[in-house]
Amino acid sequence: MLIQSFSNLTIKQFSSQQFNSQQLMSDKETNAIRIQAKRSHNREHSVPLYLTSSFMFEDAEQARAVFANEEEGNIYSRFSNPNVDELLEKMCYLEKAEDGFAFASGMAAVFSSMAALLQASDHVLAARAVFGSTHQLLTTVFPKWGITYSYADANAPETWESLITPATKMIVVESPSNPGLELIDLEWLGELKRKHNLILIVDNCFATPILQTPTDYGTDLVVHSATKYMDGQGRVMGGLVVGRKDLIAEIRLFSRHTGPALSPFNAWVISKSLETLSLRIERHCENALKLAQVLEKNEALEEVRYPFLPSFPQYALAKKQMKQGGGIITFSVKGGYEGAQQFIDNLKMTSITSNLGDTRTIVTHPASTTHSKLTEEERQATGITPGLIRISVGLESINDIIEDIEQALEKVTL
16 A cells, blocks of 8 residues: 655655665655565565456455555555555655555546545636646536636736635646646745635646656645656556645545556556656756757747747746756747648658657647647637647757758748
């Protein structure tokens, strides 16, 4: 079972592996590598796969005690599994969280973190710039259950408080947002949620805990699509929610009975991937900044957005709460959709897919793919223009990335 306390988690886990917890606790890079499930009698160095649907008991009394929560132990992999628990222990450490739950996908994590805590007549305040499927939850799924929402503009924080009603239960934001890279001042938002006693959920997918930790600012729950940077190689799907122990208890109860559990194999892959997360994020950020600096000079583009460019509208905020600018760049190609299409169709190396956070550089056209279900008015409100391109900058040689992007832009004739 997942160790419930953040501090106890680290001390108990490392003592079982004979590591010096006081030294290791100060370094995220070390902990992402060294936190792992307890070694078995086989003395393995790398954690084995626990590909089992259920777990055995020594006798009838132990089965009764585990089911009654009088004794810790695994029962069924829909509830818990050693591979999943190891992944959660790492993520709780990285995000400075008390507890967590793992899901089969990022959207399962987003949905469950909200649905488990909401009831009919509750109201959600959300940043207008949210992922397309999160938008669908707020606008089409939750209203069926009598749950309402309001959208707030990240660029007008002075308007947020007026949107809070007696029925408001939680605030939901992405920072940076997908795909427009809008930032929310997490320190200010933490103060707002405390003032009104609300639950604050932050989607930290683009930044990862390497670049920012929302719990530093009072965030109650941090959500990740582990399919992205957590895995980092486009292999498996997964979702994570970590945060306050009392809220995770409600999410765990909801999820145990609705069944969106992460598979042990995917948990094993993602947990191993976390060992290189810091190194990968550093290279993603270095490549992205260099590419953004080059693209700012390209005459085929109307606008280039990257948090660590001085021209970025929220540059000061990015420098305040992020260690680096992340691996995502957006830009608008002249000629609208036709210009964007010409650019994409002339790429030679860059992958055309809807994923992001991969070792390989990826291009996405949000208006026709990830955010195509939004109305034109809704897309315009979040800055998703017909010519907008999202680039997930990979780990290839930066010279090769720049060369491919530039040669494709040269072929835009509109």
